[in-house]
Amino acid sequence: MREFFWRKKLLGRFTALLLVLTLILSTSTSALAATNDNVLPEVRDLLQKQYADPVSQDVLSAPTIDEMLRRLGDPHTTYFSSQEYQDFVDSVNMSFTGIGIHIEMLPEGVKVVSVVKGSPAEEVGLKAGDVIVSADGQSLAGLSDEEAVKYLRGPEGSSVQISVKRGTETKEFTVARRTVSEPTVEGSVLDGHIGYIQLESFGDSTPMEFASAVVKLDYQNVDSWIVDLRDNGGGYLTSAIDIAGFFIGSNVAVKVKDRTGVLHLYQAPYQPFTLNQPIIFLTNEYSASASEILTSAVKDYKKATIVGTRTYGKGTVQTMFPLSNGGVLKMTVDHFYSAFGHEINKVGVTPDVNIVNSDSLKAAELMLANKQTALDMAKTPDYWEAWRELVNTTSSDVKPEQYALYSLYYPDYQKMAEIANVSLNQLFNVHFNKAVDWQSVNDSTIELINSMTGERILTTFETLGPSDVQVIPEKDLSPDSTYWLVVHPTVKDTSGKAMSGGTVTILHTTQGSAAEPKAKTQSFGSFRPLSERPLTNTNDPDYGWAIQDLTKK
Structure with a gap:
C-alpha cells in the first residue's frame, strides 16, 4: 500500500493554476450518499483499527461517511470516488487531462498565464496573456476558477471551441483535450553560477x-x-x-x-x-x-x-485504502518527526x-554571491528590498536604523544631510567645487532613489554654470516617503579626474498635495569645498562635494 502526503489546498491550487486538472466529479448528492452508505461499515472498521490515533465512539457511530469524517476533524482523511482518486494521483505526478494552460481569473474571463510545452493549447497557438472569454458559447466572465474550468475540461479526445481576446483582436480556436504531463522538477542556472x-x-x-x-x-x-x-x-x-x-x-x-x-x-x-x-x-x-x-x-x-x-x-502520513464500491479512503495512519526527532505536525x-x-529567491541569490557582486546586485531595484530584509534579518546585533540605512547599499558613501518636509515637486540644485565635465553627469552618476523600493526616479539635468547643475525629477515624488539623492564618485571635472568619494542626502517628503506649482527658484543648498568638511574614504582632498545646508532659499 503506497503512503501519501496530502498537498495543502491541492485541488484548489491546481484548479486555479492548471486547466489541465480534471475536476472532482459533480456526482449528485443523493447518488453519492447511497454509494457511500454501501461502504460505511468498511470505513468505520478502517478508522477503528488503523487510524493513527484512537477514534471516539461519537465518530464511529455517525450515520454517513461524510458525517463520520466531519466529526473526525482530520482534513487529511478523505473519501475519494474512483475518479477523484485518479485525479489526486495524477496531480501528484503532475499529469492532467485538459488543454494545457496555467490560468488566472479576470472579470472578463480566463487569463492564460503560461502554456504547457507540448500541450494542445501550444499546438493551436494560444499564448501567455490571452484571455479566454467563452468556451463552447458559454461566457466565462464573472465565473469562479472552478466554474470556468468546468467548461474548459472534458473527456480525453474531445474538443472545446474557445473565443480568445488578444489585444484588440478576438480569435477563435478549437482545442483538443488530452492528458498533459509536466515535469515535477525544473532546473536552470541563475546568475551564471x-x-x-x-x-x-x-x-x-x-x-x-x-x-x-x-x-x-x-x-x-x-x-x-x-x-x-x-x-x-x-x-x-x-x-x-x-x-x-x-x-x-x-x-x-x-x-x-x-x-x-x-x-x-x-x-x-x-x-x-x-x-x-x-x-x-x-x-x-x-x-x-x-x-x-x-x-x-x-x-x-x-x-x-x-x-x-x-x-x-503537516506531520502525518496517509495511506490509500481501496473500498468495495471502487472508492478510496485516504486515511492518516502515522505521525512523522524529523531525523533528529523534532516535532513537525502543527509546528x-x-x-x-x-x-x-x-x-x-532574491535573498538566496544574494547570499550565494561574493561580497562585491552581492552589493552590486543589491543596488538594483530587483534585489533592493531583499537585500534590505536580508541584512536586517541576519544582523541581529546592529539593525539598519541604528547605523544609517543607506550604508547597506553605499557603505563607503558619506551622508551629507537629512532633510524633512521636501516638496513633492522639488527641484535640486547641486554645486561642485570645481568645473564639471557635464558629459559625466547623467542619471547613472546622480540618482534620485526611493529608499524603500530602490526605484530610480527619472530625472533630467540643466546646467546652471561650470560647477552647478539642477536635478529635475520627471514626476512628482510620493508623499510621506524617503528618497536618497546619491552623487556617485564617477562624476569628473574638466580635466577628466573623477571626484573622490560618493555622497548621500536623505530627503523626507511632505504629506501635502503634489499639485502645487514647481518653484523654479527653489534650491536645496550647495556643495562646498572638501577642505571645509570632514571626509571618509577620500584619497584626494582636492576633489569631491558636500551639501552644506539643504534649506529653501
Whole structure:
C-alpha cells in the first residue's frame, strides 16, 4: 500500500493554476450518499483499527461517511470516488487531462498565464496573456476558477471551441483535450553560477528527474545550489526519502511513529552522488508534508541553509485504502518527526533565515554571491528590498536604523544631510567645487532613489554654470516617503579626474498635495569645498562635494 502526503489546498491550487486538472466529479448528492452508505461499515472498521490515533465512539457511530469524517476533524482523511482518486494521483505526478494552460481569473474571463510545452493549447497557438472569454458559447466572465474550468475540461479526445481576446483582436480556436504531463522538477542556472532546482511535487519520477537536473546543471559548472520547495505541498514518502539521499547520504531521513507508539526509522538510500557545495532551501507556509521531511533532514544534518518562512506543519502520513464500491479512503495512519526527532505536525520547520516581506529567491541569490557582486546586485531595484530584509534579518546585533540605512547599499558613501518636509515637486540644485565635465553627469552618476523600493526616479539635468547643475525629477515624488539623492564618485571635472568619494542626502517628503506649482527658484543648498568638511574614504582632498545646508532659499 503506497503512503501519501496530502498537498495543502491541492485541488484548489491546481484548479486555479492548471486547466489541465480534471475536476472532482459533480456526482449528485443523493447518488453519492447511497454509494457511500454501501461502504460505511468498511470505513468505520478502517478508522477503528488503523487510524493513527484512537477514534471516539461519537465518530464511529455517525450515520454517513461524510458525517463520520466531519466529526473526525482530520482534513487529511478523505473519501475519494474512483475518479477523484485518479485525479489526486495524477496531480501528484503532475499529469492532467485538459488543454494545457496555467490560468488566472479576470472579470472578463480566463487569463492564460503560461502554456504547457507540448500541450494542445501550444499546438493551436494560444499564448501567455490571452484571455479566454467563452468556451463552447458559454461566457466565462464573472465565473469562479472552478466554474470556468468546468467548461474548459472534458473527456480525453474531445474538443472545446474557445473565443480568445488578444489585444484588440478576438480569435477563435478549437482545442483538443488530452492528458498533459509536466515535469515535477525544473532546473536552470541563475546568475551564471547557481544551480536552481524547483520541485513542484514529490511524484513517482521526481527522484530520477531531480538527479537528471543536477547532473545537467553540474555540467554547466555551477558552484552552489538553490532548491525551491515553496508551494510544494508534498507527495510520496518514498520520493522525499530518496531525494534526501542526495544531501544526507545513507542516514536516517525521517522517524515515523505508528498507532501503537512504535518509532520506525526510515533511512535514505545510497545515491550515486551527494551535493556538498553551498546549498539553500526555499520554503514558505505552503511547503508541506514530503517537503517538510526533506527540509527537516537537510536542516538536522546541517547540509543546507533554510531561507523563507516557516513550513505548513503537516506531520502525518496517509495511506490509500481501496473500498468495495471502487472508492478510496485516504486515511492518516502515522505521525512523522524529523531525523533528529523534532516535532513537525502543527509546528513546521523554522527557516535559518526568515524572509517574509521580499522574494526569498532574491535573498538566496544574494547570499550565494561574493561580497562585491552581492552589493552590486543589491543596488538594483530587483534585489533592493531583499537585500534590505536580508541584512536586517541576519544582523541581529546592529539593525539598519541604528547605523544609517543607506550604508547597506553605499557603505563607503558619506551622508551629507537629512532633510524633512521636501516638496513633492522639488527641484535640486547641486554645486561642485570645481568645473564639471557635464558629459559625466547623467542619471547613472546622480540618482534620485526611493529608499524603500530602490526605484530610480527619472530625472533630467540643466546646467546652471561650470560647477552647478539642477536635478529635475520627471514626476512628482510620493508623499510621506524617503528618497536618497546619491552623487556617485564617477562624476569628473574638466580635466577628466573623477571626484573622490560618493555622497548621500536623505530627503523626507511632505504629506501635502503634489499639485502645487514647481518653484523654479527653489534650491536645496550647495556643495562646498572638501577642505571645509570632514571626509571618509577620500584619497584626494582636492576633489569631491558636500551639501552644506539643504534649506529653501
